[in-house]
Amino acid sequence: MEFDLKTIEALAPDQASLSAASKLTKRSSWPRLEKNEQQALIWGECQGSGSNPYRVVIDTGDHGYKCTCPSRKFPCKHTLALMWIAATAPASFAAAESIPEWVNDWLSRRRKTTPPPAQSTSGAAAKSIDEAARTDQSAAVEDVAAVERREAAQRKRAEDTRQAVSAALDELDQWIADQLRLGLSGFIDGSSDRCRRIAARLVDMKATALAGRIDEIPSRLMALRSEERPDAAIRELGKLVLLAKAWRSAPDDPELKRLVSTSETREQVLANPDARQVESFWEVLGEKIESRRDGLVSHSTWLLDLKSTTPQFAVLLDYFPASAGRRSNAFAPGDRFDARLVFYPSRKPLRALVAERMGEVISGAWPDFSFGAAKDPLATHASYQDAAPWIADCPLMLPPGAILVDDRGTGWWQAADDPQGIALPIAGAVNQTLLGLDLAATAALWDGARLDLLAAQSGFGRLDLS
Amino acid sequence: MRDCWITGGAAFDLAPTAWKTIAGGASPDEQERRLLAIAAQALDVALRPAAPKTLKRRPPLPRLALPMLPERLRPLLRAALKHAVDARRKTRVVTLVASRGFVLHPMDWMPSDQNSPDVYAPWIDWQASFDGERHAPLEKLTAENWDEFYPAARRIALANMRRTESASARMLIEAKASGEPAEVRLALIELMRVDLNPEDAPFLKSLSADRSGKVRELAGRLLARLGEHGHLSEGGADDPAVELAAFISEGKSGFIRRRTTYTPAKLKSPAQEKRRAELFETCNLVDLAARFGTTEPEFIGAWQFGTDNNADILIARMVAASGSDAAVTQMADTLVADGGKPALFVLHLTPRLDSRRKRALVRLILKQANYLSAINLAEGIDAGWLEWDDLSNGSALAGLRSAVAGNDEAVRRGADDILESLGFLATATTAAKLIDEVVAAGMPPAAPSLSVLRLNAALAEHQSRTDP
Numbered sequence: 007m008e009f010d011l012k013t014i015e016a017l018a019p020d021q022a023s024l025s026a027a028s029k030l031t032k033r034s035s036w037p038r039l040e041k042n043e044q045q046a047l048i049w050g051e052c053q054g055s056g057s058n059p060y061r062v063v064i065d066t067g068d069h070g071y072k073c074t075c076p077s078r079k080f081p082c083k084h085t086l087a088l089m090w091i092a093a094t095a096p097a098s099f100a101a102a103e104s105i106p107e108w109v110n111d112w113l114s115r116r117r118k119t120t121p122p123p124a125q126s127t128s129g130a131a132a133k134s135i136d137e138a139a140r141t142d143q144s145a146a147v148e149d150v151a152a153v154e155r156r157e158a159a160q161r162k163r164a165e166d167t168r169q170a171v172s173a174a175l176d177e178l179d180q181w182i183a184d185q186l187r188l189g190l191s192g193f194i195d196g197s198s199d200r201c202r203r204i205a206a207r208l209v210d211m212k213a214t215a216l217a218g219r220i221d222e223i224p225s226r227l228m229a230l231r232s233e234e235r236p237d238a239a240i241r242e243l244g245k246l247v248l249l250a251k252a253w254r255s256a257p258d259d260p261e262l263k264r265l266v267s268t269s270e271t272r273e274q275v276l277a278n279p280d281a282r283q284v285e286s287f288w289e290v291l292g293e294k295i296e297s298r299r300d301g302l303v304s305h306s307t308w309l310l311d312l313k314s315t316t317p318q319f320a321v322l323l324d325y326f327p328a329s330a331g332r333r334s335n336a337f338a339p340g341d342r343f344d345a346r347l348v349f350y351p352s353r354k355p356l357r358a359l360v361a362e363r364m365g366e367v368i369s370g371a372w373p374d375f376s377f378g379a380a381k382d383p384l385a386t387h388a389s390y391q392d393a394a395p396w397i398a399d400c401p402l403m404l405p406p407g408a409i410l411v412d413d414r415g416t417g418w419w420q421a422a423d424d425p426q427g428i429a430l431p432i433a434g435a436v437n438q439t440l441l442g443l444d445l446a447a448t449a450a451l452w453d454g455a456r457l458d459l460l461a462a463q464s465g466f467g468r469l470d471l472s
Numbered sequence: 473m474r475d476c477w478i479t480g481g482a483a484f485d486l487a488p489t490a491w492k493t494i495a496g497g498a499s500p501d502e503q504e505r506r507l508l509a510i511a512a513q514a515l516d517v518a519l520r521p522a523a524p525k526t527l528k529r530r531p532p533l534p535r536l537a538l539p540m541l542p543e544r545l546r547p548l549l550r551a552a553l554k555h556a557v558d559a560r561r562k563t564r565v566v567t568l569v570a571s572r573g574f575v576l577h578p579m580d581w582m583p584s585d586q587n588s589p590d591v592y593a594p595w596i597d598w599q600a601s602f603d604g605e606r607h608a609p610l611e612k613l614t615a616e617n618w619d620e621f622y623p624a625a626r627r628i629a630l631a632n633m634r635r636t637e638s639a640s641a642r643m644l645i646e647a648k649a650s651g652e653p654a655e656v657r658l659a660l661i662e663l664m665r666v667d668l669n670p671e672d673a674p675f676l677k678s679l680s681a682d683r684s685g686k687v688r689e690l691a692g693r694l695l696a697r698l699g700e701h702g703h704l705s706e707g708g709a710d711d712p713a714v715e716l717a718a719f720i721s722e723g724k725s726g727f728i729r730r731r732t733t734y735t736p737a738k739l740k741s742p743a744q745e746k747r748r749a750e751l752f753e754t755c756n757l758v759d760l761a762a763r764f765g766t767t768e769p770e771f772i773g774a775w776q777f778g779t780d781n782n783a784d785i786l787i788a789r790m791v792a793a794s795g796s797d798a799a800v801t802q803m804a805d806t807l808v809a810d811g812g813k814p815a816l817f818v819l820h821l822t823p824r825l826d827s828r829r830k831r832a833l834v835r836l837i838l839k840q841a842n843y844l845s846a847i848n849l850a851e852g853i854d855a856g857w858l859e860w861d862d863l864s865n866g867s868a869l870a871g872l873r874s875a876v877a878g879n880d881e882a883v884r885r886g887a888d889d890i891l892e893s894l895g896f897l898a899t900a901t902t903a904a905k906l907i908d909e910v911v912a913a914g915m916p917p918a919a920p921s922l923s924v925l926r927l928n929a930a931l932a933e934h935q936s937r938t939d940p
Contacts, residue, residue, distance in 0.1 A: 044917055045917035045918040046916070046917045046918065047917075047918055065916065065918060067916050067917065067918075068916060104544060104547065104548075105547065105918075106547070107547040107550065110547050110548070110550070110551045111551075113551070113918045113919075113920055114551050114554050114555060114920045114923070179501075179502075179505060180501070182505055182508070183501035183502075183504060183505060186477055186480070186481075186483075186504050186505075186508065187480055187481065187482075187504075188480050189477070189478060189479050189480025189481075190477050190478045190480075191478045191479065191480075192480070236474060236477070236478050237474070237515055240474065240477065240508060240511050240512055240515060241512045241515050241516060242512075243508055243512070244508045244509045244510075244511055244512020244513065244515075245509075245512055247505045247506070247508055247509040247512075248509045248512070248513070251509070369543060382520070384520060387516070387517075388516070388517040391513065391516045391517050392517065395509075395512075395513050395516070408529060410527040410528055410529050410530075411527070411528055411530075412524045412526045412527055412528075413524075413526040418523065418524070418527055420523060420527065424523070426520070427522055427523050428520045428521065428522070428523060429521060429522070429523030429524070429527060430521055431521060437579070438582075438599075439533065439578045439579060439582055440579075441530040442530050442531065442532055442533030442578075442598060443532070443533055443578070444532060454515070454516050466533075466540070466577060466578060466579070467540070467543065467577070469579055470579070
């Protein structure tokens with residue numbers, strides 16, 4: 007370890023970063039702290055405000071660093087905190103035998119700069135690590151009247167939002183009726199502009215989440231073949247009708263609120279006694295990082311519960327501005343860990359937060375899910391749709407099967423002994439090698455028209471398909 | 473209903489009665505929206521995509537003869553593959569792994585050409601078999617089951633047969649080659665290089681009437697290696713060997729024992745230079761030596777290496793293409809023994825050298841250290857044999873250390889390439905020591921250029937753990 011506090015002080019971009027970093031130096035913020043002295047590396051995972059942990063790696067030799075958080079400060083508070091821990095409590099780092107793939111990945115992409123960072127920078131004098139370390143003593147004492155005023159204001163805001171959203175949904179209803187009257191073929195051709203316009207109106211009227219979803223409709227339609235688009239348009243618009251109706255009947259339902267206007271905060275979910283908690287071993291099936299039209303990047307990490315005998319999934323979902331640049335993945339597919347997840351309350355809980363990480367779990371095969379003979383591969387999807395018909399992407403665990411190709415080169419998943427002639431078309435290009443592998447179990451997302459593969463188990467072990 | 477919505481308009485009247493019951497009793501717009509919601513749900517839960525009739529299943533990817541690389545080492549392997557910029561370097565990584573008794577996971581790497589280690593032949597054939605009816609049988613290749621073998625499996629079977637029963641392999645090629653297209657025929661005749669012996673001469677001579685020019689040329693070169701004159705036109709003015717001989721001056725040297733020397737003649741123009749290059753390409757060594765009334769090894773022994781670099785390169789290529797085995801070893805041994813820059817010309821001969829001589833060449837390059845980067849050019853060398861002494865004897869290590877410690881970016885990049893090549897050649901112990909050495913010299917321990925060396929070192933560790 008070659009860090010001293012002076013170096014950290016010099017590297018910090020400003021005093022605020024140091025102060026923020028000091029709050030993250032608690033051991034509990036870091037479920038994983040490891041080092042490899044031979045290669046002069048330390049790395050760790052910090053549970054930040056997002057659902058996915060931030061991964062930080064630092065080259066102690068030349069003070070090169072990388073963090074997966076979207077901060078635009080370099081180094082960010084997570085990097086500074088990791089350096090801080092390395093300087094003050096080097097024993098916290100467990101010696102790791104092998105280097106995780108995400109660290110290797112960073113190493114292979116980084117370009118080495120020759121000189122180590124200068125020890126003294128002009129701004130160094132303005133930052134003080136002592137000041138940052140001082141605990142914040144100025145906890146404000148609020149009087150009762152102020153608390154009441156604040157709560158009243160909150161209630162008023164909530165009521166205003168509800169009214170605005172209600173008006174937004176009226177406008178959406180009218181818009182959908184217009185699309186039907188004008189014809190879906192025109193809607194499909196002009197979906198980009200039409201969806202953009204209604205989405206902008208919905209944002210103005212505080213139905214932000216719904217606006218984001220509508221903004222994505224054009225790209226979902228365009229991903230399909232032209233003959234499939236009318237059905238897909240019916241599905242997309244029909245789901246909006248259902249969602250709007252459901253919200254009107256229960257505007258305070260947390261799931262519907264989340265899908266229409268805004269999501270609750272991490273703290274609210276953690277504090278919610280109704281939120282389902284599952285402590286288990288989890289495997290990272292895969293990640294989806296998608297740039298959305300509203301300027302956000304959605305980053306979802308799909309997890310599989312390894313202790314459950316029926317396939318149970320969870321998704322860690324974060325959004326961050328696309329302007330924050332390309333973000334590296336928080337988890338590597340195939341990673342396994344022991345953790346307590348808290349699910350956002352909903353009819354079919356999928357979205358979750360990592361409440362507590364207990365450690366790593368050794369790799370191996372998936373549990374033996376007993377797939378019933380001749381079972382409908384989309385049965386799970388149908389049950390999700392029955393409970394929550396507005397769900398767009400549904401995770402599936404498919405029984406033994408294989409990937410086949412049609413004469414256009416599109417890949418299709420088909421069960422090994424398929425009696426009903428069902429095959430599910432696969433989104434995107436299929437790796438040719440996959441066509442020769444028997445898949446004992448396949449995890450994928452089904453969006454009603456395409457299968458998005460996440461991972462599979464095969465005779466060649468685990469296959470990463472995301 | 474769908475058609476109605478596609479073109480635009482109310483679909484209520486077209487809806488099934490049950491749907492009408494649910495959707496009815498509201499404004500026309502609301503009725504349509506309700507129907508849309510029902511239709512959306514029906515599409516999602518009630519319908520299943522039907523499998524197209526044209527769906528094709530590929531045959532299963534065959535298991536290979538070696539075990540898969542342990543999961544634990546896959547990150548290191550992927551790092552090494554990522555760092556290997558081109559197919560040749562990737563193949564080197566794969567060869568190194570195969571030399572330690574493992575194959576790669578098919579999702580990490582699939583062979584893309586014939587240069588992959590033999591153990592991957594079933595995968596090459598699997599890739600070629602996408603129409604997929606035939607299966608490569610395991611029994612011995614014969615004229616009867618010829619067509620049941622995929623080309624890659626057939627090539628490997630034939631090459632193996634050449635090593636053990638060279639005559640039967642030749643007879644098989646003789647019987648089957650003529651029925652194959654020129655490209656396949658050429659690849660089959662290429663196999664005659666394996667254990668080429670005088671008994672092959674009649675068959676090779678019979679190929680002088682082959683339809684394909686390339687096959688005729690190859691047969692001529694193989695014959696030349698056996699000491700048979702490819703060009704039978706003797707001494708005419710248009711004989712290329714005569715023309716080439718004119719570019720070479722014969723002389724004498726030594727005071728007591730007069731020895732014959734052959735020196736490339738001084739050239740007067742680029743046109744001459746070009747012509748000479750062409751002639752070296754087309755002539756066979758045996759014919760050229762015959763022009764001077766000498767044997768191939770004697771001719772090579774008397775050639776004055778170091779006078780004209782270009783001529784040296786040309787003759788090295790000529791020897792590699794058409795020289796007899798004796799000429800090849802004569803040239804390699806002489807140049808390696810003399811050392812210096814001319815020794816690098818032996819690189820042209822590497823495809824024909826036995827592994828002992830190849831190793832000697834690599835050791836020499838490392839010892840001399842002046843042209844360390846030449847090590848990257850050596851082809852077809854075994855993986856994982858270079859001992860620490862080979863590396864530390866000469867000045868190679870010192871050169872690498874100073875390149876790593878220096879500030880010259882180009883030199884450092886050169887060192888990165890050399891380290892990658894050494895990562896392929898070194899034994900596991902050497903690899904581990906070399907990592908320590910360059911890290912001590914200032915290379916960041918996590919540098920990507922050490923990725924092959926790290927994989928190499930880790931592979932041994934695994935082997936020793938699993939060995940009983």
